[in-house]
Amino acid sequence: MPSRSGRRQESNLVAYIVLGIGGLMMIFPFLYQLSASFMTNAEVQSIPKQLLPGELRWENYVNGINSFPFWEQLRNTTVFSIIRTTSQVLFCSMAGYAFARMRFPLKNVTFAVLLSILMIPGELLLISQYQIVQSFGWLNSMAGLVAPGMVSLFGTFMMRQFFLGLPKELEEAGRIDGAGPATIFFRIMLPLALPGVSALAVITFIECWGAFLWPLIVATRAEDMTLAVGIASFTGEHQTFYPQIMGVSLLIMLPMIVLFIALQRRVISGLAFAGMKG
Amino acid sequence: MTVSTAQRSPSAAAPRPEGSRSPGGDRRRRNRYDGLTPWFFVAPTLAGVGLFYVWPTIQSFYFSFTEWGAFGGTTWVGIANYTRLFADPELLVALGNTVLYAVVALAGIPLAVWLASLLNRPGLRFRSLFRVLFFLPVVTVPAAVSVVWKLLYNGDFGMINYALSAVGIDGPYWLQTPVVAVIAVGIVGVWMSLGFNMIILGAGLQAIPDDLYEAAELDGASRFQQLIHVTIPLLTPSIFFLTVMSAIGAFKVFDLIFLMIGNTSPVIKETQTLVFFFYSKGFMVNDKGYAAAIGILLLLIIALVTFVQFRLQRKWVHYA
Incomplete structure (x- = not known):
């Protein structure tokens, strides 16, 4: 049908224009952030506005990094994100597998309790979580930062859904060959669940990297903060260091942007999967 | 941990309907549940959720009926906060x-x-x-x-x-x-x-x-x-x-x-x-x-x- 395909192409022109302009508007804040990070403070505040810096002032980045404990906070953020991600991936896979495939008393009741807790807004629990962490003497420490997020209800639910969708035959074959539950899980089922595991890992890592409210409450000393809290407190103290703030905040996002562009399909499908099942 | 001992653990025996057609109760138990192994798999999550989610949920309800002193310590105030x-x-x-x-x-x-x-x-x-x-x-x-x-x-x-x-x-x-x-x-x-x-x-x-x-x-x-x-x-x-x-x-x-x-x-x-x-x-x-x-x-x-x-x-x- 030549007429039909002709019409399709013609009307896709609207799609290109809208998506093109819309897409540019979506990334405009990032582009402006990049541009402003090389400007002088006067250029940022100039009227009429200039879109590009007069020259590339790399020293803004150096000065920005040197005006607060950037490297300590980068280390904190990295350790924080790695510990939470590893722990959640391991424990959520284990629990998700048990809820999907194993038989034990009160399984459905336990799972229903977990699901109902998933509905509770996490913010409500902050006061009590803070009390617990404080009573352990974990304020301003990595243990305190990671503690409530070592396990995840959402991740457990997601991994259970994933394991439910896997075929049972391989497990049974392993059992017939005399493999124990641990061997079956780590050697057979976990490798099969790799798409789910990697989706969970990527989502968790991105979430940890940007986590705000809990680190804000637990870490009050600059050298104990994560970057997300660090940049907010740096901005609070130096409202008008625009180019440095823009540069440092871009640096903070850089690993996530690179991770996203490198693992594009995995990130998008992982988040979509998580979103639909959640 | 071996499976066979785990399967005979008391926890696995708890809620079990009377199996009229099964010849031996012990055998039936083993078929219905996987013994202690699943508990090992869910233990970290249950411990973490219990400590950082279940307990705080209960505690939050309690806290909402209390007033906090400047130097710690809470007093029951009923529905005053509400x-x-x-x-x-x-x-x-x-x-x-x-x-x-x-x-x-x-x-x-x-x-x-x-x-x-x-x-x-x-x-x-x-x-x-x-x-x-x-x-x-x-x-x-x-x-x-x-x-x-x-x-x-x-x-x-x-x-x-x-x-x-x-x-x-x-x-x-x-x-x-x-x-x-x-x-x-x-x-x-x-x-x-x-x-x-x-x-x-x-x-x-x-x-x-x-x-x-x-x-x-x-x-x-x-x-x-x-x-x-x-x-x-x-x-x-x-x-x-x-x-x-x-x-x-x-x-x-x-x-x-x-x-x-x-x-x-x-x-x-x-x-x-x-x-x-x-x-x-x-x-x-x-x-x-x-x-x-x-x-x-x-x-x-x-x-x-x-x-x-x-x-x-x-x-x-x-x-x-």
């Missing part, structure tokens, strides 16, 4: 702002439907490039993007007011004006979630069979008529899902309000949301019993909003 809360003018302001933020967030959904339907046009090229552009704000750090949005919204030298002045509009001080500030932050919220919403809707769009469009086209339906009469009705389950998720997310908004308006802003009292109200009482002035009551109210509001949405869904959601 009576104080319902008489507090700040509650109405926070609730109003939260609802306003939710309205802006929900207004982002029709936009996402339109963009997703464009993105899923058959034969569209550069699809993955567009997807990356729209999705990028989803994966970035709120604390780091809020600084550039604050600059764009700046009343004196921000790009937005500069662009508006080019068409003769004198833009407001976006983040320093009550009501306007919440809408401005809501727009950033839409910007951050648009890509995610488009992906969810895209999955729904791909599930719509092509022959429906062909039939509509044979009947002479225009593109717009196809969108209204085919796409949107069949997409309502995805739209419903996003409506529920966006409303829940909006009622919990904190990061962007804290980061863009700030706890030191002179208008924060007029622009705060429920979770900010909770945070300011619980962690800025250490009025934790009162904060717990706000938290419980938030829980009830979210439950109510979600319940109403589920009740309304049968009026407009079409399941295939």
Whole structure:
């Protein structure tokens, strides 16, 4: 049908224009952030506005990094994100597998309790979580930062859904060959669940990297903060260091942007999967 | 740990209906349950959830009936926190702002439907490039993007007011004006979630069979008529899902309000949301019993909003 395909192409022109302009508007804040990070403070505040810096002032980045404990906070953020991600991936896979495939008393009741807790807004629990962490003497420490997020209800639910969708035959074959539950899980089922595991890992890592409210409450000393809290407190103290703030905040996002562009399909499908099942 | 010993453990024996047809009770037990092994698998999660979720849930209810002394220690005050809360003018302001933020967030959904339907046009090229552009704000750090949005919204030298002045509009001080500030932050919220919403809707769009469009086209339906009469009705389950998720997310908004308006802003009292109200009482002035009551109210509001949405869904959601 030549007429039909002709019409399709013609009307896709609207799609290109809208998506093109819309897409540019979506990334405009990032582009402006990049541009402003090389400007002088006067250029940022100039009227009429200039879109590009007069020259590339790399020293803004150096000065920005040197005006607060950037490297300590980068280390904190990295350790924080790695510990939470590893722990959640391991424990959520284990629990998700048990809820999907194993038989034990009160399984459905336990799972229903977990699901109902998933509905509770996490913010409500902050006061009590803070009390617990404080009573352990974990304020301003990595243990305190990671503690409530070592396990995840959402991740457990997601991994259970994933394991439910896997075929049972391989497990049974392993059992017939005399493999124990641990061997079956780590050697057979976990490798099969790799798409789910990697989706969970990527989502968790991105979430940890940007986590705000809990680190804000637990870490009050600059050298104990994560970057997300660090940049907010740096901005609070130096409202008008625009180019440095823009540069440092871009640096903070850089690993996530690179991770996203490198693992594009995995990130998008992982988040979509998580979103639909959640 | 060997399985055979684990299977004979007492915990595995607990709730067991009388098996009339099974010859030996012991054998039956072994078939029904996998012994201790599953407990080993769920133990870390149950321990973590018990300590950091179940216990805090119970404790939060208790805290909401107490008052906190300046040097620690709590006193039971009955429903005093709740009576104080319902008489507090700040509650109405926070609730109003939260609802306003939710309205802006929900207004982002029709936009996402339109963009997703464009993105899923058959034969569209550069699809993955567009997807990356729209999705990028989803994966970035709120604390780091809020600084550039604050600059764009700046009343004196921000790009937005500069662009508006080019068409003769004198833009407001976006983040320093009550009501306007919440809408401005809501727009950033839409910007951050648009890509995610488009992906969810895209999955729904791909599930719509092509022959429906062909039939509509044979009947002479225009593109717009196809969108209204085919796409949107069949997409309502995805739209419903996003409506529920966006409303829940909006009622919990904190990061962007804290980061863009700030706890030191002179208008924060007029622009705060429920979770900010909770945070300011619980962690800025250490009025934790009162904060717990706000938290419980938030829980009830979210439950109510979600319940109403589920009740309304049968009026407009079409399941295939």
